[in-house]
Amino acid sequence: MSARSGAGCAVVRSGLVHAAPGHRGGGDVVICQGVVRDTCVHGPVPVDADGLLVAPGLVDIHVHGAAGHDFTEPEPAAWHAVLDTHLAVGTTTVLATLASTSPARTAAALATAATLLSGPEAHPTLAGVHLEGPCLAHGQRGAHDPDHLRTPGQLLAELTPLPKGLRMMTLAPELPGADALTTYLTTAGVRVSAGHSAATAQDLARARRLGLSHLAHLWSGQSALTRPALHRVPGLLEASLASDTVTGEVIADGHHLPAALLTIALRCLGPDRLCLVSDATAGMGLPPGSTFRTGASRGQVHDGYAATTDHTSLCGSVTPLATGVARMQEMTGAAVEDVLTMATATPARAAGLYPRKGSLLPGADGDVVLLDADLNVRQVILAGHPLTATAAEPLR
Numbered sequence: 001m002s003a004r005s006g007a008g009c010a011v012v013r014s015g016l017v018h019a020a021p022g023h024r025g026g027g028d029v030v031i032c033q034g035v036v037r038d039t040c041v042h043g044p045v046p047v048d049a050d051g052l053l054v055a056p057g058l059v060d061i062h063v064h065g066a067a068g069h070d071f072t073e074p075e076p077a078a079w080h081a082v083l084d085t086h087l088a089v090g091t092t093t094v095l096a097t098l099a100s101t102s103p104a105r106t107a108a109a110l111a112t113a114a115t116l117l118s119g120p121e122a123h124p125t126l127a128g129v130h131l132e133g134p135c136l137a138h139g140q141r142g143a144h145d146p147d148h149l150r151t152p153g154q155l156l157a158e159l160t161p162l163p164k165g166l167r168m169m170t171l172a173p174e175l176p177g178a179d180a181l182t183t184y185l186t187t188a189g190v191r192v193s194a195g196h197s198a199a200t201a202q203d204l205a206r207a208r209r210l211g212l213s214h215l216a217h218l219w220s221g222q223s224a225l226t227r228p229a230l231h232r233v234p235g236l237l238e239a240s241l242a243s244d245t246v247t248g249e250v251i252a253d254g255h256h257l258p259a260a261l262l263t264i265a266l267r268c269l270g271p272d273r274l275c276l277v278s279d280a281t282a283g284m285g286l287p288p289g290s291t292f293r294t295g296a297s298r299g300q301v302h303d304g305y306a307a308t309t310d311h312t313s314l315c316g317s318v319t320p321l322a323t324g325v326a327r328m329q330e331m332t333g334a335a336v337e338d339v340l341t342m343a344t345a346t347p348a349r350a351a352g353l354y355p356r357k358g359s360l361l362p363g364a365d366g367d368v369v370l371l372d373a374d375l376n377v378r379q380v381i382l383a384g385h386p387l388t389a390t391a392a393e394p395l396r
Helices: 076-087 103-117 152-158 178-187 201-209 236-242 259-269 321-332 336-343 345-350
Strands: 010-020 023-032 035-037 045-048 053-056 058-063 091-098 126-132 166-171 191-194 247-251 274-277 291-294 297-301 306-308 368-371 377-382 385-387
Touching (some): 010 336, 010 368, 053 336, 058 076, 058 321, 076 103, 091 103, 103 152, 166 178, 178 191, 178 201, 191 201, 201 236, 236 259, 247 259, 247 345, 259 274, 259 321, 274 321, 274 336, 274 345, 336 345
Parallel strands (some): 010 045, 058 091, 091 126, 126 166, 166 191, 247 274
Antiparallel strands (some): 010 023, 023 035, 053 368, 368 377, 377 385
16 A cells, blocks of 8 residues: 545444544544545545444654664655555554764755655655654663764754754753753744653653653663662653653553553553554564664664664664554553554644544544454555555554
8 A cells, every 4th residue: 555645535434433532432434535524525435344443543653664764864765665664554644753863864854854744745644753862861872873962952053943844852851951952842842752861850840841741662761760878769760650741652562561561651641641652663574684774773673673783772663553552452451442542642642733633533634544353454544545455464
């Protein structure tokens, strides 16, 4: 299947509809000229959803690549390949996530994003850019190349004026100069996320006052509890779980976090603040043994996961968001409605896209996935266009 431009008309019939949190029941979903409406008079294409669950298209706000390509590549064709690969398995909204790399390569990728957000080369699933780095704590950098970490002051200069399409940035809020960068970004409407950070609870609280609203992949690149003397001092992890306001992410690929930690995250944040993300890299779709690049780092595909070539850190994932949806439900026993919320409405809210994305409420974009009882994606509809799968197998 491939992305379709323009707006289509369709009516999805006889499914159990998860339109939005708290909006679940039977009935048709009518899409008219690419938008969910009450009725359509333009001859909508009927789509049979009998026995299937109807949900908004999946929203992935943390995804680096797929099919051997990384979003730090400047070629539009590489971006289209990544976006089409994720669309084929149900992800209809993407924040293209750029890992730490050189200023020139970052600038070139941001320029590509601006091209693909509008104009003749635009891709309908691209909703903006998520910069993951390069303002990260050295000791919590994970797979990020240490040679390409930069200070908040350096990045503030690089991002002035603000590039078109920048929607989210993950940084370490304890770094000198992070306050000024956070204020600059949040004032401009960019979501700021804490991640790859050795922040204390006080650092997080200060950043929250400046507008930070999100937490990157819980347990991955987060400082944790210490006991420097008699008393225990919470790290960013504990402060994240104790927060009652921020949204946060988990990678439910079956390798980053065991079931117990996924369950803790869900109990602490709840489905309205916990986002499922893929953190998928260029290794997604490549056979074991393949090597790939994410940002300035190199990774290698193993059996169901990826690691840096020196095998010192996981290097993103090799699975799409749809796989994380099914595994989150299987590993935690969470209600299906809650799992779908974590992959649709909640990440859309975190990125400032809800309810146009992440819902099937009237006025939302007509992006739909049909899932079977095991939460396998069986059909994708993009802006009212049913996309045909190339095989009868589940789209995972």
